[in-house]
Amino acid sequence: MGSTIELSSLDKLVSDTLSGDALKEFNRIHYGRTDHHDLPIKTNNVNFDIAAYNFPAKKEETRTPRIVRVGVIQHSIAISTDKPITEQRQGIFEKIRYIIETAGDEGVNILCLQEAWSMPFAFCTREKQPWCEFAESVHNGPSSQFLKEFATKYGMVIISPILERDETHGDTIWNTAVVINELGNVIGKHRKNHIPRVGDFNESTYYFEGNTGHPVFETKFGKIAINICYGRHHPLNWLMFGINGAEIVFNPSATVAGLSEHLWGVEARNAAIANSYFTCAINRVGTEIFPNEFTSGDGKSAHREFGHFYGSSYITAPDGTRTPGLSRIRDGLLIAQLDLNLCRQIKDKWGFTMTQRLNLYAESLNNAGKHDFQPQIVKNN
Numbered sequence: 001m002g003s004t005i006e007l008s009s010l011d012k013l014v015s016d017t018l019s020g021d022a023l024k025e026f027n028r029i030h031y032g033r034t035d036h037h038d039l040p041i042k043t044n045n046v047n048f049d050i051a052a053y054n055f056p057a058k059k060e061e062t063r064t065p066r067i068v069r070v071g072v073i074q075h076s077i078a079i080s081t082d083k084p085i086t087e088q089r090q091g092i093f094e095k096i097r098y099i100i101e102t103a104g105d106e107g108v109n110i111l112c113l114q115e116a117w118s119m120p121f122a123f124c125t126r127e128k129q130p131w132c133e134f135a136e137s138v139h140n141g142p143s144s145q146f147l148k149e150f151a152t153k154y155g156m157v158i159i160s161p162i163l164e165r166d167e168t169h170g171d172t173i174w175n176t177a178v179v180i181n182e183l184g185n186v187i188g189k190h191r192k193n194h195i196p197r198v199g200d201f202n203e204s205t206y207y208f209e210g211n212t213g214h215p216v217f218e219t220k221f222g223k224i225a226i227n228i229c230y231g232r233h234h235p236l237n238w239l240m241f242g243i244n245g246a247e248i249v250f251n252p253s254a255t256v257a258g259l260s261e262h263l264w265g266v267e268a269r270n271a272a273i274a275n276s277y278f279t280c281a282i283n284r285v286g287t288e289i290f291p292n293e294f295t296s297g298d299g300k301s302a303h304r305e306f307g308h309f310y311g312s313s314y315i316t317a318p319d320g321t322r323t324p325g326l327s328r329i330r331d332g333l334l335i336a337q338l339d340l341n342l343c344r345q346i347k348d349k350w351g352f353t354m355t356q357r358l359n360l361y362a363e364s365l366n367n368a369g370k371h372d373f374q375p376q377i378v379k380n381n
């Protein structure tokens with residue numbers, strides 16, 4: 001196992017290495033449960049990774065269970081990045097069509113795709129052409145058109161993170177998640193709040209920090225929100241979706257080995273715990289190679305590869321228990337059946353919402369944002 005890229009999954013490494021009581025103890029301590037509650041599904045023999053889990057809640061006397069099935073898809077690009085834009089996009093459509101249909105056949109109610117799913121993550125290059133041509137309209141762009149058909153066919157809500165072109169407001173470009181309801185209507189969008197300036201993530205060349213706040217979308221299947229990629233490093237971003245009432249927060253991402261893999265299993269999981277909601281973390285897969293060399297002012301010599309997008313998508317419940325991750329190297333579909341009653345049950349148990357002290361922090365944060373803010377430090381005279 002020389003290269004990190006050969007390792008198909010950390011969870012598989014553990015389950016292949018440990019057995020019996022040792023594996024049970026690992027699962028109990030690391031995942032928070034000894035049993036992953038596999039969810040029976042009918043799909044087998046597919047050319048992508050597929051896994052399904054169940055997150056039950058305690059039976060309540062006054063509320064019936066609120067069962068919802070979520071699905072997340074991770075995938076690589078389809079053809080090389082020097083091909084025409086429309087062919088690259090169409091290639092991705094064709095590649096993931098079957099995965100989306102599988103999700104629909106398995107009864108998924110809410111499906112989320114990865115960040116900027118219909119294009120290569122070309123922002124590393126800082127070149128405007130041809131990559132800006134991938135930007136598309138929220139309502140009528142090719143990605144929304146493509147997905148509306150599946151939303152209607154399977155009666156599922158689909159979250160489609162795209163590169164948005166806002167033609168009504170000066171043709172501006174945004175990193176946006178579009179929410180399509182089960183009738184195939186776009187019910188809203190959320191624009192990425194925090195834009196990275198790290199490594200080869202030169203996204204700030206293309207778009208600004210989002211201006212849509214922290215919307216929670218009240219869908220037929222539950223209250224959902226989207227915290228796009230780099231926003232997962234910002235606990236207050238997660239917090240605001242919780243304050244607005246989210247029960248499930250999706251985190252469509254694009255991040256590479258070497259930079260963030262040791263953070264990946266921690267951040268979305270911690271957010272689920274801190275905010276008593278479910279989180280679904282989704283990462284791209286594969287290595288994307290671009291036609292021209294680029295640098296990012298970090299001392300690395302010019303290169304054409306972004307690095308390895310390590311997949312490993314996973315889902316966490318409000319009690320902090322989580323699924324194993326999908327493959328680090330293969331396309332995949334992760335399904336989880338959630339009882340949303342668990343959100344309130346965990347709020348009642350731990351009281352994190354009740355003990356939040358929002359006013360205390362609001363005052364401090366308001367001061368901390370001022371140019372002449374004095375940090376509250378007690379000096380050792």
Ligand SMILES: NC(=O)NCCC(=O)O
Nearest residue numbers: 196201229230254255260
């Ligand atoms: N897409 C994106 O925001 N990536 C930044 C890198 C990271 O957050 O791991």
